[in-house]
Amino acid sequence: MTSPLSVDQWQLFLQIAEYGSLTDTAAARDVAQSAISRQLGAIERSCGGPLFERTARGVRLNEIGQRLYPRVQAWVKAGQLLTEDATGLLREPAGLVRLGIIDSLADALFGPIHAELAHLYPKIRLHLISGMSGRVSGCLDRGELDLALFSENTRGRSGRGDGLARMPHVLISAPGDPLTEAETLPFDRLHNIPLVVPGRPYAFHNVLEHWASRRGIHLNIQLECDSLHLQKKLVAAGGLYAIVGMSAVREDVARMELQATRILQPSLDRDIVLRFSSHAAPTPACQAVDDIVRRHVKQVSPSLTRWLPQTPRL
Numbered sequence: 001m002t003s004p005l006s007v008d009q010w011q012l013f014l015q016i017a018e019y020g021s022l023t024d025t026a027a028a029r030d031v032a033q034s035a036i037s038r039q040l041g042a043i044e045r046s047c048g049g050p051l052f053e054r055t056a057r058g059v060r061l062n063e064i065g066q067r068l069y070p071r072v073q074a075w076v077k078a079g080q081l082l083t084e085d086a087t088g089l090l091r092e093p094a095g096l097v098r099l100g101i102i103d104s105l106a107d108a109l110f111g112p113i114h115a116e117l118a119h120l121y122p123k124i125r126l127h128l129i130s131g132m133s134g135r136v137s138g139c140l141d142r143g144e145l146d147l148a149l150f151s152e153n154t155r156g157r158s159g160r161g162d163g164l165a166r167m168p169h170v171l172i173s174a175p176g177d178p179l180t181e182a183e184t185l186p187f188d189r190l191h192n193i194p195l196v197v198p199g200r201p202y203a204f205h206n207v208l209e210h211w212a213s214r215r216g217i218h219l220n221i222q223l224e225c226d227s228l229h230l231q232k233k234l235v236a237a238g239g240l241y242a243i244v245g246m247s248a249v250r251e252d253v254a255r256m257e258l259q260a261t262r263i264l265q266p267s268l269d270r271d272i273v274l275r276f277s278s279h280a281a282p283t284p285a286c287q288a289v290d291d292i293v294r295r296h297v298k299q300v301s302p303s304l305t306r307w308l309p310q311t312p313r314l
Contacts, residue, residue, distance in 0.1 A: 021058035094123035100148040103228035104248030106130035143279035151270040165301035169268035191217035
């Protein structure tokens with residue numbers, strides 16, 4: 001019983017048929033003509049008879065060879081496509097990606113990012129973390145995240161990671177508070193008001209203290225809280241103020257659950273930064289998630305600097 005012909009032998013069959021010459025086929029393969037003759041003989045013996053007619057000018061397919069040619073051509077092509085598909089599947093980004101996003105952007109971004117990732121890269125699994133910028137950036141620095149989107153001071157930026165957008169900050173209060181009635185508020189008006197802020201270590205503390213010292217005012221920090229959700233609840237109950245990114249309270253202000261005013265002179269704008277962990281080189285899966293996050297941040301970035309919805313003050 002003869003052995004089945006290999007893919008290379010069938011490819012040689014096609015090549016001889018296309019060139020119509022053993023000499024030209026040998027030249028294309030950079031081998032001796034005698035080697036091509038021996039290989040063709042082995043092919044024809046395995047098939048049980050000749051597939052080519054020998055002529056003075058070379059060779060041409062006989063009737064059996066002509067009937068086989070389109071079937072062999074389709075089979076070889078299908079094999080090539082199968083190999084390409086297998087290669088693509090093996091190279092498809094896969095694995096776990098630990099992604100952190102600051103609370104003020106998490107609601108707007110997590111859903112669309114997950115939906116697009118599930119559609120384009122079903123082999124990538126996300127582990128999602130949200131929190132205040134200090135928590136997210138700290139997790140990234142400790143290697144607990146692969147990729148993180150957080151806010152960073154425009155003054156003294158580290159230069160690592162890409163700044164994708166600029167987020168203004170606002171002072172929030174309970175509805176009807178006279179301090180936040182106007183659309184803007186000078187930084188000096190923060191003097192001695194009761195504040196709830198994130199716990200240390202938190203870089204925004206340094207920014208607030210820097211400007212408070214420069215302006216000669218006192219920051220009355222009455223409570224530290226690392227949850228944006230709880231900060232907003234505490235402020236809405238009355239008696240406390242908080243400084244947050246504008247995007248974090250847009251919907252709350254629209255529902256008249258909070259009141260907000262943008263801080264100016266100086267403004268407390270912060271850069272939205274996307275950064276890989278420095279503990280390991282980003283995997284293809286991390287790169288794929290990075291691309292998707294960037295795209296969705298660009299889509300929402302106009303709303304980061306657009307002023308809060310116009311709502312009647314209580």
